[in-house]
Amino acid sequence: MQLSTKHLLGIKYLTKGDLQLIFETADGFKEVINRPIKKVPSLRDITVANMFFENSTRTRISFELAEKRLSADIVNFSASASSLKKGESLLDTVNNVLSMKVDMVVMRHPAPGAPQFLARHIDANIINAGDGTHEHPTQALLDAYSIREQLGDFTDKKIAIFGDITHSRVALSNIFCLKKLGAKVRVCGPPTLIPKYLPQLGVEVAHDVRETLEWSDVANVLRIQLERQDIKYFPSLREYSQYFGINKALLDNLGKKVLIMHPGPINRGVELTSDVADSEHSIILQQVENGVAIRMAVLYLLAARK
Ligand code: CP
Numbered sequence: 001m002q003l004s005t006k007h008l009l010g011i012k013y014l015t016k017g018d019l020q021l022i023f024e025t026a027d028g029f030k031e032v033i034n035r036p037i038k039k040v041p042s043l044r045d046i047t048v049a050n051m052f053f054e055n056s057t058r059t060r061i062s063f064e065l066a067e068k069r070l071s072a073d074i075v076n077f078s079a080s081a082s083s084l085k086k087g088e089s090l091l092d093t094v095n096n097v098l099s100m101k102v103d104m105v106v107m108r109h110p111a112p113g114a115p116q117f118l119a120r121h122i123d124a125n126i127i128n129a130g131d132g133t134h135e136h137p138t139q140a141l142l143d144a145y146s147i148r149e150q151l152g153d154f155t156d157k158k159i160a161i162f163g164d165i166t167h168s169r170v171a172l173s174n175i176f177c178l179k180k181l182g183a184k185v186r187v188c189g190p191p192t193l194i195p196k197y198l199p200q201l202g203v204e205v206a207h208d209v210r211e212t213l214e215w216s217d218v219a220n221v222l223r224i225q226l227e228r229q230d231i232k233y234f235p236s237l238r239e240y241s242q243y244f245g246i247n248k249a250l251l252d253n254l255g256k257k258v259l260i261m262h263p264g265p266i267n268r269g270v271e272l273t274s275d276v277a278d279s280e281h282s283i284i285l286q287q288v289e290n291g292v293a294i295r296m297a298v299l300y301l302l303a304a305r306k
Contacts, residue, residue: 001021002021002301002304002305003018003021003022003301003302003304003305004017004018005018005305006125006302006305006306007115007119007125007126007127007128007302008126008127008128008137008138008298008302009115009116009119009126009128009135009137010128010134010135010137010173010176011135011137011140011141011173011176011177011180012135012176014137014180015180016180016181019141019144019177019180019181021301022141022145022294022297022298022301023141023144023145023148023297025296025297025300025301026145026290026293026294026296026297027293028297029069029292029293029296029297029300030290030293032069032296033069033292033293033296038069039068039069039070039071040069040070040071041070041071042070042071042300042303043067043070043071043072043299043300043303044071044072045073046070046072046073046103046104046303047072047073047074047075047101047102047103047104048063048067048072048073048074048075048102048103048104048105048106048299049074049075049076049077049097049098049102049104049105049106050063050064050067050074050075050076050077050106050129051077051079051093051094051097051105051106051107051108052076052077052078052079052107052108052129053079053084053090053107053108053109053110053114054079054108054109054110054130056108056129056130057264057265058263058264058288058291059108059129059130059136059138059139059291060076060108060129062138062288062291062292062295063106063127063129063138063295063299064076065292066292066293066295066296066299067299069292069296070296070299070300072104072299075097075100075102077093077097090109090114090117090118091117091118091121094107094118094122095121095122098122098123098124102124103124103125103303103306104124104125104126104127104299104302104303105118105122105124105125105126105127106127106129107126107127107128107129107131108129108130108131109130109131109132110131110132111131111132112131112132112133112134113131113132113134114131114132115127115128115131125302125303125305125306127298127299127302130169131169132169133166133167133168133169133172133228134169134172135169135172135173135176136169136170136173136263137173137177138291138294138295138298139169139170139173139174139263139291140170140173140174140176140177140178141177141294141298142287142290142291142294142295143170143174143177143220143261143263143287144174144177144178144181145290145293145294146261146283146286146287146290147159147183147218147259147261149286149290150218150259150283151217151218151259153182154178154181154182154183155182155183156182156183156184157183157184157217157218158183158184158186158215158216158217158218159174159178159183159184159185159186159216159217159218159220160185160186160187160188160206160212160213160215160216160218160219160220161174161175161185161186161187161188161220161222162187162188162189162209162212162219162220162221162222162244162246162271163189163193163221163222163223163224163244163271164189164193164222164223164224164225164233165187165189165193165194165195165198165222166192166193166194166195166233167193167225167228167229168222168225170220170222170263171187171222174220175187175198175201175203176201179201179202179203184204185202185203185204186203186204186205186206186212186215186216187203187204187205187206188205188206188207188208188209188212188244189207189244190207190233190234190240190243190244191207192233192234193224193233193234209243209244209245209246209250210250213246213250213251213254213258214254214256216258217258217259218258218259218261219246219258219259219260219261220261220262220263221246221260221261221262221271221272222262222263222271223262223265223266223267223270223271224237224240224267224270224271237267237270240270240271241269241270241271244271245269245270245271245272245273246260246271246272246273246276247272247273247275247276248273248275248276248279251276251279251281257281258281259281259282259283260272260276260277260279260281260282260283260284261282261283261284261287262277262282262284262287263287264284264287264288266284
């Protein structure tokens, strides 16, 4: 079995069969990373460049660990310490790295479409590790994989995405992924942080957090991305937290269990209180653990598409 594509540019370009193949491959790698010897030789002689033009903790470490577990050779590039500061272009930067015989590029970039641009100009496999407000495909894959682990089949499962949808690449990738898998998807947040086009993606839109939690099997809670907001979308973080934050009292009054997810980094006390983030409802750290297995699966399957 092979993926239908040689790059992972976005969930939009994957088939349902691709998603299932990635999950089944990740099942095997999850077993590997829980062994005393966590390494397999699958990517020996493959060189991967991790090119991060924007900050990251989870995604960068998770890709690096996934590559090491697969025995790949790795080069790490950080924009802040590079010749970009001297005016070098993205394409020149990547072509220079590739001329050193790199096979795969994992790239995070603040510009939506940057990985698509690279894929048109270079030969290596490109993996999008987050492009601006557009897509974050491996985050959506690890989110869906974590839901699958907890709830099994996706058909008619109710998954709500809360928060700043407008500025979130995680939201768009999750919507594409969950809809392809057959789940019901709703977004919930202030009207100013929900794009007008969302119903066209087959997604319900709501603004009442309590009612949406009552509807949900899973709540994927996103952070307010103040760094991408050039105008004020709501009066204050305090007011946001009061009307759109999720706290323990809200969950305790539901009379049912809702799984709490968050892609990180969490703004504790804004979108989630600590007693929710750290509660028995939360699978936030399982998401991080599953990220390594999912990224191993993506790297392994794309390497076979060279
Ligand atoms: N979830 C996520 O992308 O986190 P980082 O920005 O830390 O990689």
